[in-house]
Amino acid sequence: MARTLRKPASAPRLTAQGRATKDRILQAAADLMAERGAARTTMEDVMETAGVSASQVYHYFGDKRGLVRAVITYQTDATLERQQPYLDHLDSFAALQSWRDQRIALQIEHGCAGGCELGALAGELVESSPEAREYLAAAFTRWLEPIRSGLHSMRERGELRPDADPDRLAAALLAALQGGVLLTQIHRDPEHLAAALDAVLAYIRSFGA
Amino acid sequence: MARTLRKPASAPRLTAQGRATKDRILQAAADLMAERGAARTTMEDVMETAGVSASQVYHYFGDKRGLVRAVITYQTDATLERQQPYLDHLDSFAALQSWRDQRIALQIEHGCAGGCELGALAGELVESSPEAREYLAAAFTRWLEPIRSGLHSMRERGELRPDADPDRLAAALLAALQGGVLLTQIHRDPEHLAAALDAVLAYIRSFGA
Numbered sequence: 363m364a365r366t367l368r369k370p371a372s373a374p375r376l377t378a379q380g381r382a383t384k385d386r387i388l389q390a391a392a393d394l395m396a397e398r399g400a401a402r403t404t405m406e407d408v409m410e411t412a413g414v415s416a417s418q419v420y421h422y423f424g425d426k427r428g429l430v431r432a433v434i435t436y437q438t439d440a441t442l443e444r445q446q447p448y449l450d451h452l453d454s455f456a457a458l459q460s461w462r463d464q465r466i467a468l469q470i471e472h473g474c475a476g477g478c479e480l481g482a483l484a485g486e487l488v489e490s491s492p493e494a495r496e497y498l499a500a501a502f503t504r505w506l507e508p509i510r511s512g513l514h515s516m517r518e519r520g521e522l523r524p525d526a527d528p529d530r531l532a533a534a535l536l537a538a539l540q541g542g543v544l545l546t547q548i549h550r551d552p553e554h555l556a557a558a559l560d561a562v563l564a565y566i567r568s569f570g571a
Numbered sequence: 572m573a574r575t576l577r578k579p580a581s582a583p584r585l586t587a588q589g590r591a592t593k594d595r596i597l598q599a600a601a602d603l604m605a606e607r608g609a610a611r612t613t614m615e616d617v618m619e620t621a622g623v624s625a626s627q628v629y630h631y632f633g634d635k636r637g638l639v640r641a642v643i644t645y646q647t648d649a650t651l652e653r654q655q656p657y658l659d660h661l662d663s664f665a666a667l668q669s670w671r672d673q674r675i676a677l678q679i680e681h682g683c684a685g686g687c688e689l690g691a692l693a694g695e696l697v698e699s700s701p702e703a704r705e706y707l708a709a710a711f712t713r714w715l716e717p718i719r720s721g722l723h724s725m726r727e728r729g730e731l732r733p734d735a736d737p738d739r740l741a742a743a744l745l746a747a748l749q750g751g752v753l754l755t756q757i758h759r760d761p762e763h764l765a766a767a768l769d770a771v772l773a774y775i776r777s778f779g780a
Binding site for chain 2: 562
């Protein structure tokens, strides 16, 4: 299932200054797209916010589509980094519960506003082009992987019964997270996310050996 | 929880011809926004597609925000109408299973493309204005209501144990549907939606008396 995302050909040859400029453009594009969506973010907005020229943006990212692809990868990295301490060891019922608690605490901390940057990009871009969809599929596969891996470990260690299907359980958990975050964002009420995660986690616990 | 959406003041006074024109504008706006998103849909696009003048669009819907509000309500009506035979009687395990089967059959029928029109609008517009968010919250509350109602009936009839919480179970089911449809759309694979719905439905069945 996991796919490797192509890296821009120029990546290994960047000087420190080039890398800093590229990062500044990417950060500006990611912030603007998170705030107003990819469609409403123009190349001119990105240039202005990053304080760079058109030729610099086009040099590093090609066109708008190249920039959107880079932002998908950027938000995937950011999402996984924020959850890394949890995702690295999602291999016990206690760890799953801590991850759940942290996801909900984060929503409460932000007043349930903002939602999931990657989910928002996905909702907006998934039908925009086959290429964007492929990048999004690779992004969500990267997110699914540590969840699958943890549940597989639990089954191998006998903490989940042999009839548990870690791939399906992981897919259900990520879907509950995505849908739960969206409904929590819409209603400004963390209870939607809590209800969704609790239901799937209880189902996973029902496979406890 | 349920909120009533304000109706445009002019609604009761429309002639048959006025109603037809208004419907044509709304249909064009809904189709365009489903295809390319609300941000990428201009008032000019809507006029051209519906074959009407600017003054007609502004007469019936005010500004772009008025049109977006009307499209949210339109897509909510359409979503609920499509599922109505199921949503009207979601009050048995067999009925829940049939609804699940129909949701997945529909995804397969469409090649897992297109996703949920209402979910896509929500993802794009939820942070665009407090008013848009309020309309979206009302829309999803309307969708949640028949799910809650069916589960409450099951508990009242003793088919679910007294410790089942129909409101939380309904919220979990709708979140699993939203997240599952998005991941199915991204991966073009109905298994994501099936895994999500099956997990929550199995959890609901665990409360069977």
